Amino acid sequence: MYRQPFPRRLYIGGILYLPLLLFSTANRIIAVHPKISISPSGQSIAAMSSQSQPPSPPLAKKVKHKMELFGDVRVDNYYWLRDDSRKNPQVISYLQQENAYTEAIMSGTKKFEDEIYAEIRGRIKEDDISAPLRKGPYYYYARTLEGKEYVQYCRRPIPNHDAPPSVHDTMPTGPDAPPEHVILDENVKAQEYDFYRIGAFKVSPNHKLVAYAEDTKGDEIYTVYVIDAETRAPVGKPLVGVTSYLQWAGNEALVYITMDEILRPDKVWLHKLGSDQSNDSCLYHEKDDMFSLDLQASESEKFLFIASESKITRFVFYLEVSKPEDGLRVLTPRINGIDTSVSHRGNHFFIQRRSDEFFNSELLACPVDNTSATTILIPHRASVKIQDIQLFSDHLVVYEREQGLPKISIYRLPAIEEPLTSLQGAQAVQFIDPVYSVDPSESQFSSTILRFSYSSLRTPPSVYDYDMITGESVLKKIETVLGGFDASNYVTERKWAAASDGTQIPISIVYQKNLVKLDGSDPMLLYGYGSYEVCVDPDFKASRLSLLDRGFVFAIAHIRGGGEMGRQWYENGKFLKKKNTFTDFIACAEFLIEKKYCSKEKLCIEGRSAGGLLIGAVLNMRPDLFKAAVAGVPFVDVLTTMLDPTIPLTTSEWEEWGDPRKEEFYFYLKSYSPVDNLKAQNYPNILVTAGLHDSRVMYSEAAKFVAKLRDMKTDDNMLLFKCELGAGHFSKSGRFERLQDDALTYAFILKALNMIPTSGSALN
Ligand SMILES: *[C@@H]1O[C@H](CO)[C@@H](O)[C@H](O)[C@H]1NC(C)=O
Numbered sequence: 001m002y003r004q005p006f007p008r009r010l011y012i013g014g015i016l017y018l019p020l021l022l023f024s025t026a027n028r029i030i031a032v033h034p035k036i037s038i039s040p041s042g043q044s045i046a047a048m049s050s051q052s053q054p055p056s057p058p059l060a061k062k063v064k065h066k067m068e069l070f071g072d073v074r075v076d077n078y079y080w081l082r083d084d085s086r087k088n089p090q091v092i093s094y095l096q097q098e099n100a101y102t103e104a105i106m107s108g109t110k111k112f113e114d115e116i117y118a119e120i121r122g123r124i125k126e127d128d129i130s131a132p133l134r135k136g137p138y139y140y141y142a143r144t145l146e147g148k149e150y151v152q153y154c155r156r157p158i159p160n161h162d163a164p165p166s167v168h169d170t171m172p173t174g175p176d177a178p179p180e181h182v183i184l185d186e187n188v189k190a191q192e193y194d195f196y197r198i199g200a201f202k203v204s205p206n207h208k209l210v211a212y213a214e215d216t217k218g219d220e221i222y223t224v225y226v227i228d229a230e231t232r233a234p235v236g237k238p239l240v241g242v243t244s245y246l247q248w249a250g251n252e253a254l255v256y257i258t259m260d261e262i263l264r265p266d267k268v269w270l271h272k273l274g275s276d277q278s279n280d281s282c283l284y285h286e287k288d289d290m291f292s293l294d295l296q297a298s299e300s301e302k303f304l305f306i307a308s309e310s311k312i313t314r315f316v317f318y319l320e321v322s323k324p325e326d327g328l329r330v331l332t333p334r335i336n337g338i339d340t341s342v343s344h345r346g347n348h349f350f351i352q353r354r355s356d357e358f359f360n361s362e363l364l365a366c367p368v369d370n371t372s373a374t375t376i377l378i379p380h381r382a383s384v385k386i387q388d389i390q391l392f393s394d395h396l397v398v399y400e401r402e403q404g405l406p407k408i409s410i411y412r413l414p415a416i417e418e419p420l421t422s423l424q425g426a427q428a429v430q431f432i433d434p435v436y437s438v439d440p441s442e443s444q445f446s447s448t449i450l451r452f453s454y455s456s457l458r459t460p461p462s463v464y465d466y467d468m469i470t471g472e473s474v475l476k477k478i479e480t481v482l483g484g485f486d487a488s489n490y491v492t493e494r495k496w497a498a499a500s501d502g503t504q505i506p507i508s509i510v511y512q513k514n515l516v517k518l519d520g521s522d523p524m525l526l527y528g529y530g531s532y533e534v535c536v537d538p539d540f541k542a543s544r545l546s547l548l549d550r551g552f553v554f555a556i557a558h559i560r561g562g563g564e565m566g567r568q569w570y571e572n573g574k575f576l577k578k579k580n581t582f583t584d585f586i587a588c589a590e591f592l593i594e595k596k597y598c599s600k601e602k603l604c605i606e607g608r609s610a611g612g613l614l615i616g617a618v619l620n621m622r623p624d625l626f627k628a629a630v631a632g633v634p635f636v637d638v639l640t641t642m643l644d645p646t647i648p649l650t651t652s653e654w655e656e657w658g659d660p661r662k663e664e665f666y667f668y669l670k671s672y673s674p675v676d677n678l679k680a681q682n683y684p685n686i687l688v689t690a691g692l693h694d695s696r697v698m699y700s701e702a703a704k705f706v707a708k709l710r711d712m713k714t715d716d717n718m719l720l721f722k723c724e725l726g727a728g729h730f731s732k733s734g735r736f737e738r739l740q741d742d743a744l745t746y747a748f749i750l751k752a753l754n755m756i757p758t759s760g761s762a763l764n
């Protein structure tokens with residue numbers, strides 16, 4: 001878990017959709033979420049605002065809170081806004097006032113915002129299905145319905161499922177086809193809740209049962225239910241207070257992970273169906289609070305892997321699925337600074353291993369019965385990072401990164417009984433855009449078909465089946481974009497900006513070629529993240545067309561701290577080099593201005609979560625450079641949060657930001673932490689969002705940032721705060737209600753740029 005911008009996603013019908021049966025190494029997919037915004041009580045402010053007199057912003061009261069360390073005194077007048085119970089009436093009232101003020105300021109353009117919402121929603125094909133995944137005797141897929149916020153999890157029997165799969169297979173759907181069966185309908189489940197999200201959906205190996213993890217609040221604390229896949233009848237009692245890390249160990253047992261009081265995944269449990277949760281046996285307890293547990297299944301379905309990881313160290317245990325009572329065995333030992341991820345095929349475990357020396361990872365194999373007899377299959381390469389691997393009975397697929405782009409290399413493996421000593425003849429998959437995004441997708445282990453998802457800034461999310469024998473690839477699904485979208489009208493490109501130290505920073509760009517002039521007069525939205533080695537690869541977002549089709553240039557700055565250029569890219573943007581993340585972003589903005597993609601007067605910026613820290617930091621450093629900024633669930637109170645081990649993620653992230661209980665880090669974090677660096681100066685227009693139940697970045701960070709900024713800033717630009725009172729880190733949970741966030745963001749940006757037509761009407 002980390003301060004993540006968006007859940008990992010596959011889109012169908014415009015919904016951020018969680019892949020059904022998550023492929024093992026892509027499993028850290030945390031979810032989506034949210035809920036209905038509570039209508040603010042301050043109607044009077046909203047009513048006032050439609051007249052010429054602008055409403056006055058809420059002013060948070062000041063209560064002096066002194067914090068002292070290393071002889072340094074900080075006074076936080078808004079510390080009281082942090083309320084762990086999330087029930088303090090004074091705090092809730094302040095948040096409601098902020099929401100009402102935002103509504104009041106935006107009320108004059110509400111009609112336009114509603115039109116943007118309708119425009120965005122109008123691009124979605126509301127009734128749709130995901131690419132069916134062949135698994136055993138069924139096709140599994142998710143279905144969305146006209147007007148419904150959530151998905152249905154479905155399956156359909158495959159008439160002759162023993163026939164070998166082909167990339168040309170299609171799921172039969174005619175009147176003679178076996179009927180569709182809805183295993184679980186989120187729309188029904190969600191009725192009782194403001195927020196509803198399923199974080200894991202796991203079919204038992206014999207396809208008879210389904211275990212799923214449900215969050216009804218947005219706080220990412222789940223309840224696991226087991227149901228009969230056919231009758232939907234509950235099986236046993238639910239498991240409560242657990243994470244969404246969940247796997248079957250055979251047909252009669254589940255393995256899951258629970259969290260400690262700071263929501264750190266610390267214990268892994270074995271649950272026998274039918275027994276009481278209180279009787280479950282704890283397989284491992286990670287007591288070190290810098291570490292969190294992770295759980296994956298091998299593609300071969302023979303092993304579960306339980307990993308304990310910090311930001312720089314990762315070690316793995318295995319559990320044989322057929323003998324869960326044997327418990328865990330060490331696969332890779334705990335060695336400080338060594339990070340391993342593993343998988344299995346035949347007589348071998350495959351180990352991806354990273355160290356300071358081999359920073360971009362090497363790939364090893366070892367016999368299952370002797371994990372110390374390792375052989376190097378792919379040696380370390382300074383220019384190519386091994387990101388992930390996926391195993392098949394005859395193939396090894398390696399997801400790599402080179403020069404800022406994802407790559408897929410495929411190797412044919414020797415017969416299963418033969419020794420594994422080396423690999424030869426990598427085959428590379430070719431992609432169609434100059435910059436793009438590729439993600440692993442669940443595939444069938446026993447087949448020769450690799451399924452992956454693909455997207456670019458102009459290519460909607462696509463699912464391909466690639467025949468690893470013939471090299472043929474077949475598009476199985478591409479998200480439908482209604483409303484006359486034509487990808488050939490959009491240009492996407494890569495540029496490189498020089499950072500202050502000369503490092504070349506990649507930028508991905510997209511625009512509508514008939515609308516932009518590229519003479520410095522076009523508006524731009526520049527997006528950034530730059531933390532946790534996360535790669536913010538350029539992918540498609542249909543709602544973004546509402547900006548592109550109004551002549552915006554959209555760009556992503558792939559700044560240091562992210563993983564786009566390999567491990568060192570990350571290392572050079574963390575700890576005592578964190579400020580590279582911010583200065584890289586500023587360098588990208590200046591480059592884009594110099595190259596006439598935009599001007600300061602029309603440059604808008606956006607970041608979420610740790611990307612919200614980026615936005616807060618660059619606003620303090622260069623408030624003159626931007627016209628408007630959007631900071632979503634921003635991690636802006638870095639120093640105070642990282643000094644407080646009772647806040648979730650603090651302890652596990654001392655290896656990310658540094659431990660400010662050490663003087664050097666204290667003063668370094670203080671030098672950029674956005675709340676600590678707000679100044680009496682002019683700032684651009686700013687929109688800040690938060691979710692009350694967010695457990696990754698507390699809502700109070702955003703609230704404190706806004707309250708203090710209001711008090712200090714010297715300009716009359718907009719400063720708006722929207723706190724979802726019924727949601728967590730990923731905003732609302734419904735696919736349409738979530739679009740309201742985009743509509744608000746775009747209306748805010750267009751308002752700041754004075755681009756809202758006086759008629760108040762949208763495109764054309
Ligand atoms: C708990 O385990 C004990 C011993 O294995 C068993 O006798 C008992 O029935 C179990 N209780 C429940 C509620 O599963």
Ligand SMILES: *[C@@H]1O[C@H](CO)[C@@H](O)[C@H](O)[C@H]1NC(C)=O
Nearest residue numbers: 366367369370371372373374
């Ligand atoms: C396991 O492999 C190591 C390293 O090759 C070797 O020294 C050891 O003898 C092997 N152990 C067994 C039980 O084969």
